[in-house]
Amino acid sequence: MKFENKYSETVKRIKSNLIRELLKTAGDKDIISFGGGIPDPETFPIKKMSEIANEVIMNEYRVSLQYGSTEGDPELIKQYIRLMEEYEGIHGLTEENLMVTTGSQQALFIVGTVFLDEDSYCAVSKPIYLGAGSAFNQRNPKYISIPLEKDGMNIDYLENELKKLDENGEIDKFKFVYTVSNFHNPAGTTLSLEKRKRLIELAEKYDFIIIEDDPYGALRFEGEKQPSIFKLNNGERVVLLNTFSKVLSPGLRIGVIVANKELIRKMVLAKQGMDLCSSTLTQRIAARFIEKYDLFEEIKPTIELYRAKKDKFMEALEKYLGDIEGVDWIRPEGGLFSWITLPEGFDTMELFEIAKRKKVIYIPGETFYVDEPERNTMRVSFCLPSFEELDEGVKRLREAIDEYAKEKGIELKLK
Amino acid sequence: MKFENKYSETVKRIKSNLIRELLKTAGDKDIISFGGGIPDPETFPIKKMSEIANEVIMNEYRVSLQYGSTEGDPELIKQYIRLMEEYEGIHGLTEENLMVTTGSQQALFIVGTVFLDEDSYCAVSKPIYLGAGSAFNQRNPKYISIPLEKDGMNIDYLENELKKLDENGEIDKFKFVYTVSNFHNPAGTTLSLEKRKRLIELAEKYDFIIIEDDPYGALRFEGEKQPSIFKLNNGERVVLLNTFSKVLSPGLRIGVIVANKELIRKMVLAKQGMDLCSSTLTQRIAARFIEKYDLFEEIKPTIELYRAKKDKFMEALEKYLGDIEGVDWIRPEGGLFSWITLPEGFDTMELFEIAKRKKVIYIPGETFYVDEPERNTMRVSFCLPSFEELDEGVKRLREAIDEYAKEKGIELKLK
Known part of the structure; x- marks a missing residue:
């Protein structure tokens, strides 16, 4: 049976979840993921x-x-x-x-x-x-x-x-x-x-x-x-x-x-x-x-853990991305996420493929718009990777950024 | 704030659940209820x-x-x-x-x-x-x-x-x-x-x-x-x-x-x-x-229990309602429900008030229609009342039917 003409207009409009598709392709254990937005299961009582x-x-x-x-x-x-x-x-x-x-x-x-x-x-x-x-x-x-x-x-x-x-x-x-x-x-x-x-x-x-x-x-x-x-x-x-x-x-x-x-x-x-x-x-x-x-x-130890990871992550962002003109990120006072903006001309969906090869992933920002997206943004979560991975992951991200810039002929301005 | 003009057309259409309202008014412990459609919690493993x-x-x-x-x-x-x-x-x-x-x-x-x-x-x-x-x-x-x-x-x-x-x-x-x-x-x-x-x-x-x-x-x-x-x-x-x-x-x-x-x-x-x-x-x-x-x-004992209750219930229906012309009911081969049809002229929503006074309740059939309802019907569930209550409940239902017929001037034809 062909179902296409049976569907409602509502369901025809629904697009598949891009995050899911991206994370599916990245099941590799060596990959450092800033993608997840989920709590650390080791914190469950x-x-x-x-x-x-x-x-x-x-x-x-x-x-x-x-x-x-x-x-x-x-x-x-x-x-x-x-x-x-x-x-x-x-x-x-x-x-x-x-x-x-x-x-x-x-x-x-x-x-x-x-x-x-x-x-x-x-x-x-x-x-x-x-x-x-x-x-x-x-x-x-x-x-x-x-x-x-x-x-x-x-x-x-x-x-x-x-x-x-x-x-x-x-x-x-x-x-x-x-x-x-x-x-x-x-x-x-x-x-x-x-x-x-x-x-x-x-x-x-x-x-x-x-x-x-x-x-x-x-x-x-x-x-x-x-x-x-x-x-x-x-x-x-x-x-x-x-x-x-x-x-x-x-x-x-x-x-x-x-x-x-x-x-x-x-x-x-x-x-x-x-x-x-x-x-x-x-x-x-x-x-x-x-x-x-x-x-x-009960959640105080969890909050302490996330705070320490956030600090480590902010430190790594400063260390590896701090010298690039036009790169900016949010310093959250809580929660699970930061948001990185790259210089004009970057497309984080394209960058994703390079980052994946470098074994680091994030969620491309364009996922989070109901209309015209800003393509040079990404969501990064710091709560699941280990402290070492937080540093290493941002290092890899910088490598990916450099490679992308080279490929696209974008000249990175350094501060 | 007045919210009325903020609601969607969808939610404006939704009516409150009549069953809920009916059952709410009938929390009395003396009442025998054929209303519920829920399993017997004593059967949970x-x-x-x-x-x-x-x-x-x-x-x-x-x-x-x-x-x-x-x-x-x-x-x-x-x-x-x-x-x-x-x-x-x-x-x-x-x-x-x-x-x-x-x-x-x-x-x-x-x-x-x-x-x-x-x-x-x-x-x-x-x-x-x-x-x-x-x-x-x-x-x-x-x-x-x-x-x-x-x-x-x-x-x-x-x-x-x-x-x-x-x-x-x-x-x-x-x-x-x-x-x-x-x-x-x-x-x-x-x-x-x-x-x-x-x-x-x-x-x-x-x-x-x-x-x-x-x-x-x-x-x-x-x-x-x-x-x-x-x-x-x-x-x-x-x-x-x-x-x-x-x-x-x-x-x-x-x-x-x-x-x-x-x-x-x-x-x-x-x-x-x-x-x-x-x-x-x-x-x-x-x-x-x-x-x-x-x-x-695991559920065999539950099924045996429900079967015995169904038998008892069918027996009671025959005993108390079997002599009325135009009364009919479904003999289910499983599940939780039977469906009783009363003679023309009965309105089970009106009857409900009398039945409640007689301390027996059911769900008026008109609840179960998306268009013109048949008002002389009712849903009855036999799985929760005890064996004694199954008999006594139908007896009370007959009393309610007799009283309703008298009030409304309906002449019950007996077989």
Whole structure:
């Protein structure tokens, strides 16, 4: 049977995941990979988690192995409200302000479903988190791409775009701004306090919603913690997305949405048709884990490890790339990623092949755009390679850059 | 903030789940409920599962707690291919023919996303499984509702509808027939072998896909096992949906799609934006469980229990409702459900209030229609109440029926 004419327009639009394809071709063990965006599995608290899994299955099987409500495990929601109070200073939440999702990816998908039609606008950062793009793309909205600066989204640019929409009488179709507020994936940047406040002002002026995606916030290794946009706005028009993937384990597939209760009700309706409920087993494991242990004490060694790796990585970048004019990178205060910009004329997708031969890989930046990409950028993650590999990997990257420049006849200007 | 004008057209269409609302109002412990469609938690193999969970976390954490591929855990897929060979006689499957979903609900949602646009047609049974309706509704397709008979969908009716579409030049927009082949939810019916074959003939003639949803097939307590439509068609144009929810535990949230590899590739692309991957922890637990234990030996006691309850329930229906002219019900050969039709003039939604006062509840049939409902029907599940409750519940139901008839001035004709 030929299936081509049976597919929906939605699925015809979906492109295969470039990152996956790239990483597939690079399974070689000698390769140093800055490509992954995943936590170090050696940091998972396996002993504690297996004990809790045992208790949750043996003693709570009537809940933990049964269907659950679409909203999520009430015990997990209760514990999470406590975490939000203790660690984020967010008070006054009730169970109606939260829902559990199958990882943050589902939260993004639900956001897309609840707010976006084909004639809707949303503003996203340039570059954008790939998973947000793949979730929103299924709704085929109109994107407004806002350049990222070192302190986050360029708010002047956003304001100007909103003005234009307003003048064109289309501001009603503008639904939300999507932002990764801390240690952006892919760019490593953090939205400054001033910009957070300006974003809220704009949201009030132009009546839109802010989607604050914060998977990495707990992984701050330096600098001052910023209040969440959600907190600054008292949760009025902010939808906060959190996840256990970076602080406990991705394998649980648990995300949490915190928002106005009216929005939560709509999002629950959407989720019902999508997967009925997330795993009650992994939800209850997470609930008992955060009840029994101090999650933020637990991840301190992980944060220390990532901080040391980040320092080593920054040192290597300075050592091997610091002398090239036009090369720049983000110094993240937390999270898993930095973002390197090479001089004009570089195409990191082409460079990838040379780098692979030199046994180092990264994610070409062009993957992270919903419109015209900047081709001289790359995402690099420092959390999985060893300290030696961090140094050696950047050394190899420099070799690849030199070879690419030679091949293409680009003259590298040295400082 | 007013959110109403921010919502998508999709989410505005979603209605709240009536079953949930009904069951919410009926938390009273004295109530005998035929409403649930969930397995008996006392049948869950908790000891074996907690041992496996422990091993899977302690020894396989690099996989079981990490992100996984969108296609699903390779170990689970390998084991599932073996199950399909041993129990379904389906040979020649490779890993490219399968993918894992977050429960069967996600499989239905993916099917909707991959095949349906607003101008697409699909044929569904009348009544329809509620979860399928809520998944497909998000795509807003055009439904063709096919009446169910005691041996499944009325194929003549379907053929006639297809002919009409063909004559109107719209047959290209017809994407699939959706059917629950064994022990239908809500109706308890099983599609006969002859109808399975005729359905495939029609699919070939009119070039459409068959979505065969089989969550209950392993729960056969009598009669002869029918080959799956998938097997009869060598998987050419059939998408088979299975789940671990009824044979192991719903809390794992694991469904499996078996289909042509081209379709699987498209469905994987769709899932990627939806939740990236299903829980790697629960997938690996399921994989090791079915590797170590014979799933179908394990569920034999469950099947025996459900069979005995079904017998008791049928006996009670005969005893208390058998004398009323125009009352009919399905005698299921497996699964969790029967379907009762009351005489013309009954409205089971109105009857619900009286029944609740009499301390017995069920699901009003009108919940299970995507178009004009039959209001004199109800779904009843026999797997959770005790044997005594099965008898007492039907007795109460008869009292409610008598009272309703009296209130409405309906004269019950007795045989």
